[in-house]
Each structure stands twice: as C-alpha cells, then as structure tokens.
Amino acid sequence: MARPRTHDEALRLKLLDRAGELIAADGPKALSLRKLAADAGTSTTAVYSLFGSKPDLVNALYTEGFRRFGARMAGTPLTGDAVEDLVALGSAYRASALADPNLYGIMFTKSVPGFEPNEDAEELARETLKPLERIIRRAIADGVFVDVPPETIAVGCWAIVHGLVSLELTGNLPEEFDVTGAYEAALRANASGWLRPQNSGSIPS
Amino acid sequence: MARPRTHDEALRLKLLDRAGELIAADGPKALSLRKLAADAGTSTTAVYSLFGSKPDLVNALYTEGFRRFGARMAGTPLTGDAVEDLVALGSAYRASALADPNLYGIMFTKSVPGFEPNEDAEELARETLKPLERIIRRAIADGVFVDVPPETIAVGCWAIVHGLVSLELTGNLPEEFDVTGAYEAALRANASGWLRPQNSGSIPS
DNA sequence: CGCAAAAAATAACAGCGTTCCGATACGCTG
DNA sequence: CAGCGTATCGGAACGCTGTTATTTTTTGCG
Numbered sequence: 001m002a003r004p005r006t007h008d009e010a011l012r013l014k015l016l017d018r019a020g021e022l023i024a025a026d027g028p029k030a031l032s033l034r035k036l037a038a039d040a041g042t043s044t045t046a047v048y049s050l051f052g053s054k055p056d057l058v059n060a061l062y063t064e065g066f067r068r069f070g071a072r073m074a075g076t077p078l079t080g081d082a083v084e085d086l087v088a089l090g091s092a093y094r095a096s097a098l099a100d101p102n103l104y105g106i107m108f109t110k111s112v113p114g115f116e117p118n119e120d121a122e123e124l125a126r127e128t129l130k131p132l133e134r135i136i137r138r139a140i141a142d143g144v145f146v147d148v149p150p151e152t153i154a155v156g157c158w159a160i161v162h163g164l165v166s167l168e169l170t171g172n173l174p175e176e177f178d179v180t181g182a183y184e185a186a187l188r189a190n191a192s193g194w195l196r197p198q199n200s201g202s203i204p205s
Numbered sequence: 206m207a208r209p210r211t212h213d214e215a216l217r218l219k220l221l222d223r224a225g226e227l228i229a230a231d232g233p234k235a236l237s238l239r240k241l242a243a244d245a246g247t248s249t250t251a252v253y254s255l256f257g258s259k260p261d262l263v264n265a266l267y268t269e270g271f272r273r274f275g276a277r278m279a280g281t282p283l284t285g286d287a288v289e290d291l292v293a294l295g296s297a298y299r300a301s302a303l304a305d306p307n308l309y310g311i312m313f314t315k316s317v318p319g320f321e322p323n324e325d326a327e328e329l330a331r332e333t334l335k336p337l338e339r340i341i342r343r344a345i346a347d348g349v350f351v352d353v354p355p356e357t358i359a360v361g362c363w364a365i366v367h368g369l370v371s372l373e374l375t376g377n378l379p380e381e382f383d384v385t386g387a388y389e390a391a392l393r394a395n396a397s398g399w400l401r402p403q404n405s406g407s408i409p410s
Numbered sequence: 411c412g413c414a415a416a417a418a419a420t421a422a423c424a425g426c427g428t429t430c431c432g433a434t435a436c437g438c439t440g
Numbered sequence: 441c442a443g444c445g446t447a448t449c450g451g452a453a454c455g456c457t458g459t460t461a462t463t464t465t466t467t468g469c470g
Contacts, residue, residue, distance in 0.1 A: 005417065151379050155391065170314070250448090
C-alpha cells in the first residue's frame, strides 16, 4: 500500500545518542536539528516524523537523563543513619550532574529555552526523588528528625544539593576550593539542622 | 568633522530599559535585537554601536541586576544573631529573585545561552555577597559557628538559598506548599547546622 | 503493469544575530 | 558661503536557526 518507513526505532536511538553527544560537547546552544540530521546521515524531516519538534526531542533527552539519574539514586547503598544516607544521596546527585553537566542543565535548570517537559517526563522526574522521601519519613517516624512535614525537609535537601551543584557547574565556587569536602560538610550541616535537639550532639568539625 | 551621534546615553538607557521589560515579560528567548530596536524606534545597528553585541547588552542587564541585588543585600537590617541574620539575608535574596525572575535567571542560572559576564561584572557580583561573609566570619570568631573555612559556610548558605529559589522559580515545588514558611525553616535548619555543639540547643520546631 | 498512497528529501519561509555598504549630515577648510 | 572629508547611521545582505509546504521517491495492491 505504501512505502515502508526507514525512520525507525534504530534511527530514533541514533539521533538521541548523537543529540546527547552534541549537547555534552558544546552545550544546548550547539544542538541544531540540521547538524544533527546531517551527522546522522538523514534529513531534518526525520526529526519531525520521529519526535515532532525540537522540544520533543529534548524531552526524550530529559527522560533518558532522569532514567539514569533515578538508577543512580535508587542504587545508592543506605546505612539507616538518616544524616549519612542524605549525604550519600547528595553525593550520588552530584556525581550524576558531573557525569553529564549539560544533561543536568536540561533536567534541572531549563537550559534549553523553548523546552518544557511533558506530564510523563515530569512524573518520572518526581519518581526519582522517592528514595529521599523514604529516608526522611522514616527519620521523622523514628523521632530522629523534627516533626515537620516531610516535604519541607525534602525540599531543603534537594535545594542544597541542587544549589551546590549549580554553583559548581556555573563556576561560581572560589578558586582552590575543596569542593568534595565542602559539599559533604554542607550536606551534613544541612541534614543535622533537622535533627531533634536530643539527637543533635554530633556536629561535623 | 563628522556627523554627530544620535546613539547616545539616552538611547542606551532606553534600550536597556526596554530589554529588561522584554525579558521580564516573556523570558530571555523573547529578547530579539530586531524587536528591541524596532520598539525603541531605531535600528539594530544602534545596539551594536552602543553595546557591541547581544551578549554585551545582556552583560549590562546582568550588571544592573547585581546593582539592585547588592543594594537589597547591603540594606538588610541585621541583628547580630548569626542564624537570624542569615535567614534575613536569605529572605532578601528570595525577594530579589521574585521581583524579577527572568533577571535572576540571567544573573544566576545562565539563562541566556551565549552570555558570559565580563570580569568587571563578575567582580561586582562577588561584591554583593560580602555581607554574607561578614556575618559568617564574625560568628566563627565569636565561637558561635564551628571553626571551618568561612568560604565553606558561605557556599553552603548561598547554595541553599539559590537552590530553593531555583526550585521555586522552575516550578519544582509541591502544590499547596507553604513556600515562605518552608524557606525560612530550611534556612534556619541550614544555619543551625553550623552552630558549635554547645550553641545548638535551640532548634526550630 | 499502472495507480494510489505513504514516506522521505528537498526547498521554501520566517526569524535570528551579525556584518557590510551606501546614504547622510555635520565641521572644517578654502 | 561652497565643498570636501569623515564619522555615523539605517537598510540590505549573509549565514544560520526551527518549522512547514511541496515535490520526489518508493512501495503494495488491483
């Protein structure tokens, strides 16, 4: 009845892969549909038939980014000590960002101007923060953390890791700064701030 | 000797003003030199003779943003209580961001793709964080905060306010979330985490 | 075998930042 | 006062972008 499609799943993956490379190498600005299509040996139309538009292509990258990010978070070994576990999750968060800074920009800092994630992608993104919530809920239930809404603490934890990573990636940290050390100290200080008074005896040096 | 210039300081201010409005209204993506020039009743060449390029124009916006931001920070009344003063500065930071979110994006989240602030602008930006450093240095000297490099604490404080504000501006906070309350609680928890043990008795509820 | 339909590639469109170039309008000089 | 030199300006042009329309190609079925 018609011509069989060659814009298949393989090409879709190839384009996604190459798009990731382009962004990782030279930032979101360097991702051009024309260059992308030329690199993949096809035409710009392929992107439109496979993804719909450039924002939709970015949405696919966003989703893939959160898949990897979620795997890192869910795969972080936990000890049961809430403060240490929050530090560990924060370190995984940072490692994920440093592994592909430009992908991180797409995921967390709206670095591609016209792009907004769709509902599915946002749901996936929210899902990746579940390990964080679990730790906090348990710590509150066990009386280790103060009894405030868990969202409050979760947002605070997310904020400090996101803030630290953003500052690091945008080059806003001082020269000759022990990033890893300061990062862990800041995470520990932040987490310790939510300890109930009788548990707050141990403060980092 | 030659034709007198009509691309003068007044036009420069007019362009900057209008550029700020365009960005504030529809985001950095909506700032087009052609539209800007047309709105100001001049030609695109004017922008190039007055600023040099689009990134240079954005640099002027960046500088103006940090001038206002610095005034807010320096004008925040302080009490001498380190934790409360850090909360106050953090609230001023948030107020500044909410007053013009898109300007905040230019200043702190590299929301204009090709733009990098020049050396003068970066120096001005660093200067605005001086009040933060002063508070921290005194708190360490007074034995209120633990004896770590002040940069470590400063970065931690900057990170949490930047992280919280970023999450708020990108719409990543939960629905029906008491932002102001959670913001202050998180700031207080973070600052409290740097208290020396004997001073850490009072934790927010 | 030819025809219709589906898919892919090419070309076109509108917009962008930037640069070039001809037109313009002034101050100095003769 | 006329005319020239020159600094300045505005419009047009260049190369790029994302997107859309059009044309070409390819295929299975009657």
